[in-house]
Each structure stands twice: as structure tokens, then as C-alpha cells.
Amino acid sequence: MARCPSPNETGTRKPQMDKLVSREVCRSFGDNRRFLAELDAEAVSKIVTAGADIALVLSPDGDILDIAYRDAELKAWGLEDWVGRSWHETVTMESREKLRDLLSDASSMTMTRSRQVNHPGDGTRDLPVSYRVASLAASGKRLALGADGRAMADMQQRLLRAQFEMERDYRRVRDIEARYRIIFHLAYEPLLVVDSLSLKVLDANEGAARLFAKPAKKLAGGSVAAAFAKGEQQQVAEALAAIAARGREDVITARIATLDEPLSIRVTPFREFGRTNLLVCFLADRDLGGGVSTVSSMLSMVESLPDGLVVVDADGRILEANMAFLDMIRVVGFDRIEGKSVDTWVGGSGVDLQVLMANLREHGTVRRFSTIIRDDLGGSETVELSAARINGAGGPRYGLSVRESQRSDAGLSPLGTVNGQSASHLTELVGRVPLKDLVRDTADIIEKLCIEAALKLTDNNRASAADMLGLSRQSLYIKLRRYGISDSEEETN
Numbered sequence: 001m002a003r004c005p006s007p008n009e010t011g012t013r014k015p016q017m018d019k020l021v022s023r024e025v026c027r028s029f030g031d032n033r034r035f036l037a038e039l040d041a042e043a044v045s046k047i048v049t050a051g052a053d054i055a056l057v058l059s060p061d062g063d064i065l066d067i068a069y070r071d072a073e074l075k076a077w078g079l080e081d082w083v084g085r086s087w088h089e090t091v092t093m094e095s096r097e098k099l100r101d102l103l104s105d106a107s108s109m110t111m112t113r114s115r116q117v118n119h120p121g122d123g124t125r126d127l128p129v130s131y132r133v134a135s136l137a138a139s140g141k142r143l144a145l146g147a148d149g150r151a152m153a154d155m156q157q158r159l160l161r162a163q164f165e166m167e168r169d170y171r172r173v174r175d176i177e178a179r180y181r182i183i184f185h186l187a188y189e190p191l192l193v194v195d196s197l198s199l200k201v202l203d204a205n206e207g208a209a210r211l212f213a214k215p216a217k218k219l220a221g222g223s224v225a226a227a228f229a230k231g232e233q234q235q236v237a238e239a240l241a242a243i244a245a246r247g248r249e250d251v252i253t254a255r256i257a258t259l260d261e262p263l264s265i266r267v268t269p270f271r272e273f274g275r276t277n278l279l280v281c282f283l284a285d286r287d288l289g290g291g292v293s294t295v296s297s298m299l300s301m302v303e304s305l306p307d308g309l310v311v312v313d314a315d316g317r318i319l320e321a322n323m324a325f326l327d328m329i330r331v332v333g334f335d336r337i338e339g340k341s342v343d344t345w346v347g348g349s350g351v352d353l354q355v356l357m358a359n360l361r362e363h364g365t366v367r368r369f370s371t372i373i374r375d376d377l378g379g380s381e382t383v384e385l386s387a388a389r390i391n392g393a394g395g396p397r398y399g400l401s402v403r404e405s406q407r408s409d410a411g412l413s414p415l416g417t418v419n420g421q422s423a424s425h426l427t428e429l430v431g432r433v434p435l436k437d438l439v440r441d442t443a444d445i446i447e448k449l450c451i452e453a454a455l456k457l458t459d460n461n462r463a464s465a466a467d468m469l470g471l472s473r474q475s476l477y478i479k480l481r482r483y484g485i486s487d488s489e490e491e492t493n
Helices: 032-036 041-051 072-077 093-106 150-186 206-212 230-246 294-304 323-328 350-363 407-411 414-418 420-428 435-457 462-469 473-483
Strands: 054-058 064-069 115-119 127-135 142-148 191-195 201-204 250-254 263-272 275-282 308-312 318-321 365-374 380-392 395-404
Touching (some): 041 064, 093 115
């Protein structure tokens, strides 16, 4: 019976990895003859077949005398044709040296160590098999016991593919990081990356280093509030925390420690590694004299104008608005109107916005467009709009300037404002014509003037004019024939 070597026999000698030494089993059966002597050839065959995926009976010269295997899929490699052939002929060229070593070891030991060889397939991949060779001392024959290595080979292939994918992704991430670093540091605008929770500076570019007169490495790790004037540090910290909570880009104004003039600062939240960080961009071009850019001054001026300013898209949905416009419509915050249609608050009817947008698309600008503005408390007020179209990469944008009409204009008589001659003519008839007839004629004059004004505003679009006047199309057509308006023109609808 073979036994395991004791610690004293092995000593402290390290095994040589380049020359593996075959080891016998650590413990064999204690009484082979008593328990296994009664096994016949059939029982041994079953045991061998059960313990190996492929079993080969070899002659002393290495010829295959018989074969047994368990998996029917192995027939694809022509195992049935191996009998009578040399074992070396059934493997690939690079595996024949391994077979010679196995057969050589089998002549000097009872059981060899395992060696993997590959059997070529006809139109299929190679079949990897790990063989151990046992010597049968009585007959001189050898028994090769093989374990199917396809599962292990597939696992190794998946591991290699996964490793290649990881390496490719790692290179891609490194390239993206390098590109980000180049763009970040070459950007002329001062930029800071700030942790939204601790308000610590995570990164700073060279523009920020120039603005704060401090190396970028020293800016990283410090509190972003320390970069601002002492009297505004708490206010800036609260503003940054509020922007991070809303998750929407916003612009704030504050003074930094190295300049006396306030700067406009654009703060953009973004997600990174499962948390929200802030990209803080200082909208200032700082020369050697420390001057503030025209862009910052322009933004501050727009925000401080007493006239309401609002920017809408091609569908009339609100994109930006200043505080004066919010005051006009009695709304507390911009988030309550963002993305909503501007005609919710501007225009006496839906036609006003249609007429305004049509003129903007055709002419590009509109001046002194008279309409009304409604607030959230139910009030309304007469206003004048000036508007302009701006073409951008994302499509056209429309900027509206809203200002209150002069109160003296609102107090004038509509009749006197529109047609003074008609008013003076009617007053001359007092005493000669009954008041009932005067009122009727006055109503007719006002009605005619209103219809003409509506047609002029809608560019003679009678459907829109009827909507603006609150009339049906049929009623408008009757009044047009009654007053002889546009008799010679074709109807546009």
C-alpha cells in the first residue's frame, strides 16, 4: 500500500514548478484481495467506464486495442475508428510529445500524472482530453483513463474573452479620462467640480487657478465657499445646495475673494458614480487688470431689467424668464412656469400668440404688439410686447419683452383714439338726432373699426379674426357684408 510522505521526509524543499513529479494516491485500500478479488472483467469494465469519460486499452507499444466512452457526442471525433491505430495518430502534432512522456512514465510507475492532449476533429474543434495512464503489470498492457476537457476549455475561452473585454473597456475608460482631462484643463473658462454634499472641490482647471491665483492642486480638497468673499460664503453654500436638490442648471451672482466685482456663475448638476456633483463655471474673462467680461455684465443687466423678459421655443413653451416677468404674473419661482405655454399668461385669447408667432417667423421682429397679461391671482393688465427671433443649433428661439402700457392710453375713449373725426361728427348731431339713433350709429362705427383692426392684426385671416372677436365665422361674414369690408377680396378660408 502506498503511503503519504511524512513532514520529516519532505523537509522544507520547495517543489519545482517546471518539472512536476507524479504522486501516488495518499491512501489505497487496506485489503485489496479480500474485497476486490471477486471482481470479474465486466465489473472492472463498468468501474473504469464510470470513472473516465474515455478509456483506452493500450498495447505495450502504444497501439489502441479497445475503447470505451460515456458521451454519445464524442462520436463526432471518430472514436470508433481509433481501435487498431497507434495512439499517436489520434492526436494533434503538438500533443504527440506529451503522449511519449506519458508512455515513458507508465513504464516506471503504476499511475502517471495527468496530461492534456488534443484530438483533431473532422470539421469540428479539437477535443481536449486529460489522460492518466495505469500499467497492468500482469499482462504488460496499459490503461489510459481520460477526462473530457471541453467544459474546462469553454470556461477558459470565456475567461479569456472576459479578460479581453475588460482590457478593452479599461483602455476605453483611460482614453475617455485623458480626453476629459485635456478638455477640462484647456478650457479658458474657470471650472470647478464640487461635491454637492460636502461642497468640497474635487477638481479645478487652469482657468480656475488663474482666477483664484492659486495652483489647481491646492484648490482641490478645499471648501468651495472659501473661494468667495467672506460676507457671501453662507449664501453661496445655500444656493449650491438648492441647485443640487433641484437638479437643474442655474446661474447665481456672487463676489469671489480675489475680485471686487460680482461674477455670474453657472452651476450645472451632473451624476457621477451614483452621486450628484456640481460643475461650477465662472462666466468671466479675467485679464491682467482683473476686468469682468461683457457676458457677465449682460446677464446681470438682463436679470435686473424692470421689463419682463421671457424666452420661448417654436411651440411657445417657456424656456427662460427673468424676475420682472415672474412679478407680472404673480408667480414665486421659475420652476412653476418652465415648459408651460406662454399663452397661459400672455394674450387675450389663443389667437394673440398665433398672430405674434406668425409675424416673428415671417419678419423676425415685432414692435409694440398690444395685448394683455394675466396673473395667477385672476388679474389682468394691458401690456406691449416687443419680440425677436433667434436661430440656434436646437432650432429657433423667440425672446419676448413685456412692458406695461401707459395708463393715460388706457383712459382714452376708444372712439376718440381710433377715429376722432367720427366722434366730432356725432357730437354735432346731438339735439338733431334722437339719442337712440346716435347710440346705434356709434356702436356700428366701433364694431366696424374693431373688425378692421382684427383683420389687420391677423393679416386678413377671417377665421383667426372671428376667434379674436369672439364671433362665429358666419356672424363675421354677415357683418363684413353689412359694412362693405373687403368685398373685392377673396376669403382666405
